[in-house]
Amino acid sequence: MSSTGQGKRTPINKQTYIKADNELIERTEKAMQKLRIDSKIQLAIKTELSPSTINRFFQKQAIRPDSYNQICETLSLNEKIVIEEETFDFKITGSIDKKQIEQLKSIVDLLRRLTDDNLSFLIKQEEEKDME
Numbered sequence: 001m002s003s004t005g006q007g008k009r010t011p012i013n014k015q016t017y018i019k020a021d022n023e024l025i026e027r028t029e030k031a032m033q034k035l036r037i038d039s040k041i042q043l044a045i046k047t048e049l050s051p052s053t054i055n056r057f058f059q060k061q062a063i064r065p066d067s068y069n070q071i072c073e074t075l076s077l078n079e080k081i082v083i084e085e086e087t088f089d090f091k092i093t094g095s096i097d098k099k100q101i102e103q104l105k106s107i108v109d110l111l112r113r114l115t116d117d118n119l120s121f122l123i124k125q126e127e128e129k130d131m132e
Contacts, residue, residue: 017062025058031075047074
C-alpha cells in the first residue's frame with residue numbers, strides 16, 4: 001500500500017485498517033537510521049504509539065490508518081492515508097429557559113471544536129425583540 005504518492009483515499013466505511021508493504025518497511029528502516037532512531041521501542045516513544053502497533057506495522061499486519069499516518073509523518077515519509085468521512089447537515093430547534101443560554105453556548109463551542117469550526121449557530125432570543 002505504499003507509493004511516493006500524495007495520499008491515498010480510503011472510504012472510512014470500506015476499510016478500517018491498512019498494512020505496510022515491503023517497500024515502505026525498507027524506507028521506514030532507512031528513515032529510522034537517518035533520524036538515529038535505533039529501535040522499535042524508540043520509534044514507539046517518538047510516535048506515541050504502542051510497541052505492539054509498531055511491531056504489527058513492521059510485520060505487515062493491519063493497523064489503523066491514523067497509526068500508519070503517525071509513523072509515516074514522524075519519519076517524514078511521503079505516505080498518507082486520507083480517510084474520507086461522510087458529513088451530515090443537521091438542524092436543532094427548540095426552546096430553553098433564559099438561564100440555560102450560557103450552557104447552550106458552551107455546548108455549541110464544544111461542537112465547533114469537534115467540527116473544526118465548521119458549524120453555524122443562531123440563537124434567536126425573544127427577549128431581544130421585546131427590548132427594541
